[in-house]
Amino acid sequence: MGLSRRDFLKVSASGGLMLASNLTPVPGLAREPVHLLPDAQGILYDATVCIGCKACMTACKEYNHLPPDHYHPDNIWDDPVDLSAKTINIVKLYTNGTGVAKDQEKNGYSYIRRLCMHCVDPSCVSACPVSALTKDPNTGVVRYNKNNCIGCRYCQIACPYNVPKFQWDQAFPQIVKCQLCAHRFPQGGYAACCEFCPTGASIFGNVQDLMKEAKRRLALKPGQMAEYPLRRVDSHDKTPRKVTPYLNHIYGAQEGGGTQVLMLANVPFNQLGLPQLPPGSQASHSETLYHTLYKGMIVPYVVLGGLFYLIYKNTTGHELP
Ligand code: SF4
Ligand code: SF4
Numbered sequence: 613m614g615l616s617r618r619d620f621l622k623v624s625a626s627g628g629l630m631l632a633s634n635l636t637p638v639p640g641l642a643r644e645p646v647h648l649l650p651d652a653q654g655i656l657y658d659a660t661v662c663i664g665c666k667a668c669m670t671a672c673k674e675y676n677h678l679p680p681d682h683y684h685p686d687n688i689w690d691d692p693v694d695l696s697a698k699t700i701n702i703v704k705l706y707t708n709g710t711g712v713a714k715d716q717e718k719n720g721y722s723y724i725r726r727l728c729m730h731c732v733d734p735s736c737v738s739a740c741p742v743s744a745l746t747k748d749p750n751t752g753v754v755r756y757n758k759n760n761c762i763g764c765r766y767c768q769i770a771c772p773y774n775v776p777k778f779q780w781d782q783a784f785p786q787i788v789k790c791q792l793c794a795h796r797f798p799q800g801g802y803a804a805c806c807e808f809c810p811t812g813a814s815i816f817g818n819v820q821d822l823m824k825e826a827k828r829r830l831a832l833k834p835g836q837m838a839e840y841p842l843r844r845v846d847s848h849d850k851t852p853r854k855v856t857p858y859l860n861h862i863y864g865a866q867e868g869g870g871t872q873v874l875m876l877a878n879v880p881f882n883q884l885g886l887p888q889l890p891p892g893s894q895a896s897h898s899e900t901l902y903h904t905l906y907k908g909m910i911v912p913y914v915v916l917g918g919l920f921y922l923i924y925k926n927t928t929g930h931e932l933p
């Protein structure tokens with residue numbers, strides 16, 4: 613597989629960071645990692661329960677006022693193949709061999725959702741020099757403020773999940789990503805993807821409750837009947853289903869310091885396109901360096917100012933007042 617421009621930038625950026633941190637030990641470079649907030653809100657996605665109906669994608673578009681994404685230009689319907697500036701939540705398909713057995717790595721298939729993971733200690737927030745991306749102090753949702761954004765796209769390079777997308781086709785482009793439908797919270801709403809998921813494959817709620825639910829599912833025996841909550845983790849509306857096998861791995865419990873979107877599956881997550889990340893927060897190591905690099909942009913402005921001064925002086929023969 614070739615190295616994409618994005619991957620090249622990521623490798624270059626992380627290589628540069630590693631080089632810089634090796635060559636220039638900065639005292640106090642690392643800050644304390646951010647921990648999961650008690651009222652953190654998130655999503656549990658269970659690929660073994662997902663039927664690939666894409667109702668979550670339709671609801672997401674509707675409640676976030678996003679236009680259709682035409683991968684095949686002749687199609688009149690929405691047919692995205694990946695996250696984009698028009699698609700902030702996508703259900704993708706993994707297949708192998710004959711592709712007949714659901715949730716099997718060999719000769720099987722699995723669905724997998726891709727969206728912002730709402731990292732506990734987000735690299736995008738850490739990399740953003742102007743606080744256009746922030747983590748809500750109560751819900752932990754990673755929000756975007758277009759009024760602060762300067763379009764530097766550091767967040768795109770910093771995100772290990774390739775989530776933030778840039779509106780290249782707009783005159784005044786913004787970064788686009790899932791914000792967990794936080795605009796619906798004040799009216800008692802929650803993530804539209806979970807509200808409209810018919811099977812309970814995506815459920816919304818307090819992250820600690822979602823983690824308990826994920827552990828409960830992993831403790832179930834394949835073949836037994838069990839109740840699965842619909843829409844919200846604390847819902848009394850449950851659906852019975854025969855348990856199928858799970859990998860003993862809650863994706864997001866540890867990865868990169870943890871995420872508020874947790875995932876279960878029976879196919880290894882790296883096969884499903886999710887990155888294998890070390891358990892600790894990467895943002896806590898890189899934040900000071902990112903900000904130092906950004907402050908370095910002051911230098912070009914100083915040089916530019918000096919050039920303007922010289923031009924003015926040489927063309928007028930006068931000192932500036
Ligand atoms: S997944 Fe990417 S965009 Fe979302 S919070 Fe984490 S670092 Fe930020
Ligand atoms: S939380 Fe809202 S914005 Fe995020 S994927 Fe679900 S529907 Fe889309």
Ligand code: SF4
Nearest residue numbers: 662663665666668809
């Ligand atoms: S709505 Fe639920 S079952 Fe349908 S694709 Fe989305 S997560 Fe899967």
